[in-house]
Amino acid sequence: MECAIQMKHVTKTFGAVTANKDVTMDIYKGEILALLGENGSGKTTLLNMIAGIYYPDEGEILVNGRPVEIRSPKDAYNLRIGMIHQHFKLVDVFTATENIALGLESREKFDLRQVKKAAQAICKKYSFDMDFDQKVYAMSVSQKQTLEIIKALYRGGGHSDSGRAHGRSDTPGDGEAL
Ligand SMILES: Nc1ncnc2c1ncn2[C@@H]1O[C@H](COP(=O)(O)OP(=O)(O)OP(=O)(O)O)[C@@H](O)[C@H]1O
């Protein structure tokens, strides 16, 4: 089976704290991988390096077998990597549709009706239930989590026929891959 993401000898330190030391990990396409470890063991730091929030001090990251530089969440997004954070990155006073539209690159974000339609198609495809006109502050934790997943799928191309999407999850601990 083909590797979607590989980390090779990745080390990340914060001052005197070594969060990740010489981590090597293969994530296969279609795999759901659980990363387990006690509080402070470095799970979030490791995934943040795939998501472009942190940059490794040492080591290498490969996507689809190719070495990549993930220096920002935008780089991760361009590589179709999406992260669902433990603490949701949603705007409370915006609706589900507006949250999905936020940060979209193209003029698409100004056509909320189209964004909603494409997001509804994702819901249908993956059997999610979502009221796209609901504001985030009125949502339950699980609804917010579903919205984050839809957002990641939308940006990863899940709304197109290609069906290609990678997801990162960071909840309730840290998770991985759709
Ligand atoms: N931005 C930062 N600045 C300084 N230290 C940090 C930073 N982020 C993480 N750390 C430290 O790195 C180590 C790993 O933290 P990390 O959050 O990756 O662990 P975790 O496995 O996700 O923990 P938890 O299960 O509590 O979510 C901890 O000692 C933490 O205090």
Ligand SMILES: [Mg+2]
């Ligand atoms: Mg964590």
